[in-house]
Amino acid sequence: MKALARIIAILGVLFGQSLIALAQDITALTKIGDVVSVEKSARQVTLSCTDSSQVQLTVLAADLIRVRAVFAKSIPQLDHSWAIAKEDWQTPHWTIREDQQNITISTDELEVVVRRSPLLIEFRNALTHEVINSDEQPMAYDKDGLLKSRMFDPAAGAFVAASKKLGFDEHFYGLGEKAARLDKRRSSFINWNSDTPGYNEGKDPIYQTIPFYIGLQKGSAYGIFFDNSYRSYFDFGHSSQRRAWFGAEGGELNYYFFQGPAMKKILGRYTQLTGRMPLPPMWALGNQQSRWSYYPQSMVEEVVKQYRERDLPLDVIHLDIDYMKNYRVFTFDGERFPDPKAFTRQLEQQGIKVVTIVDPGVKYQPKESTEQQTQIPAAKNGRYYVFDEGQEQNYFQRRANGDLFIPRVWPGESAFVDYTLPEARKWWGDLQRFYIDNGVAGIWNDMNEPSDFVDQTGAHQRDVVSYDEGQKTTHAKNRNTFALLMARATYEGLERNRPDRRPYVITRAGYAGIQRYSTMWIGDTNSSWDALALNLPMFMSLGLSGETFVGSDIGGFIGRGNGELLVRSYQVGFLTPFCRNHKDISGYDQEPWRFGKPYEDIIRKYLKLRYSLLPFLYTTLEESHRTGLPMFRPLMLNFQDDESTYNLDNEFMIGEDLLVAPILKPDLVRRLVYLPKGTWYDYWTNKKFTGGQMIEVDAPLEKVPMFVRAGAIIPTGPAMNYIGEKKIDKLTFTIYPDEKGAAVTQLYEDDGLSPSYKNGAFRRTSIRVRKAPLGFVIEVGASEGNYDPGTKRFEFLIASYEHTSKVVSVIADGKAHSLELK
């Protein structure tokens, strides 16, 4: 056994990080001592242990308990996390019962039974007393430094871990952005934000860290959020059939336990704790086009011209790194873009918004440097003011010895801002004025893992110190939250400096809570069928982790695609929140028209369909903002009782109603589709299918199989080439009656641009349909909110396979109406 362990350890060193998880034998760690005393306060129980460790259990809600453990010391006063959005919880009714063996904390939903010796925590359902989740061994830490040699920064802390019994039939979901399948059972993962171009399934870690997962067993779900930003590990029965464990290379063993049993409830709570996505401007749902890089200005204009001439919808164009003067953020290259303001204004007139990339690397340009500094359009006195100001105000990251930390990124030698400093975040946020003043509509944060060309593992940054609430901690703790704080600075800066507009930020890296500040895309994918297939579990897992506004480079980023791949890619992308075609600098062009007319025609059809579905998509997005439930969903979120959905990662749903089964392989024109229990309508023909079974459907290149849940109503508007192109004076509601002839939906409307929706400037209309002896009765409810979208006619029809439905309509004036459709 010893020899085997040694071999595994050696392999771990040889093959790098990915084997560390395998080699970590957490049973060898030092377990927390037994409970010696119990102290109770209004919302907390603090346990002191024989080894001077402490464990604190905090009751935040009836279904939310926080566990905070520190080893061989007392719980410190300072309690801070960048992920947490809500701290003021109203303590629910709870009780504590102590006997010789156990301490039991009970709320209306959860029972937490803490065994005193050894200290083991068990979560039970308060109603049924059934065990939901229990410690397989006591919480533990690396007292003896067994793992030190394999840690990123042994000086930063000791490894801490919690181990849970693995259920025989337990499924695992979430963990944010992982290049992995939907159900993460029997896999293990590392969180260490990394720049991983061209990643494939199995590559780990990649860009983001969302240490939150949902366990599901026998239809009941719970959630665990391990809020620890050090390099962390999750093992869902990979290294042993006995346990699912998580741990981190430092910090506290600090986790939140969510009781379901509904996954939707857990997600609601998780996004209450870490925040929900604010509504982006509606045009963010429009089609977007990018390229590394479109320049000069005339090239951008040509792309837009092509879109318009070819009658292809487009709302947003992205400027990648070459718009800048030698990659200096907050500048435009004066030759490529001589008059950015006029340029953006002229595009705006065509309904196009401009998004610019902004990397964290600020070109290192000290006063003594001989580099030509003139010609920086934004420069003050010919100087690159961004570097000067950051330097003068001491906002840049430094090493432990006080030296400026100088990573090498696109501008060459650079500096990174210490975004843990509130003043630095404010400064960076206000720098966004440069873009605002130039008419730029959104900011795209890239390279924010933060990537460093010197060394992608972070080793070059090991001794970089961040202010971190006065704790002056190093990279081991701050790497994974760097992007979160940069996005926060950007978001808050846009909000502050353009208060009448909703901020629009896109990020590559992130940590839990990133959804409060930014939308995201999944980085540098390959132009391959495998990468396309991987989109689905990745978007769905992100959605199960609080991130709803997700997408990937349509057509894939790296490598050469083809027309078929591009079309199939659009057949997924036209329904993802972030719908953007983007391509590597050296890749073959892949704008919608690049592979010929047949492909272009199909892509046009799907882009137009996206725009006509906008009332449905925007309503679904607003639901996501309000509830935390994602727009792009795995079926199992909607059908938690249906085991056949637990592994389904080649179909997805948009909200509650639309099921999509895309083609994810070449040369396929037919596929199997699983339909969950209930009745489903083929979106294209309205033909009805009984769910709870597999069906085989045709899917020629021009068709993506789509189904609508019986009982749904889908609102659509006119197809448009950009949001706001047409005045919407009519919406069509297609009704898909269920077995009883009933259907319901809501429509959400607002100005799509300003933050006034937060103060009630929206209109929400409920629509209910029921069967009547001679047809259907449609009840339009009195609307909620105080936004007036202007005169609109609501038109209703029944989805029907056999014949064309009649249509009835009403002027939507915010009042209740009742209509009959015979």
Ligand code: MIG
């Ligand atoms: O080192 O800005 O993921 O979308 O086009 C590569 C150039 C930097 C990586 C991003 C990609 C972007 C590219 N960037």
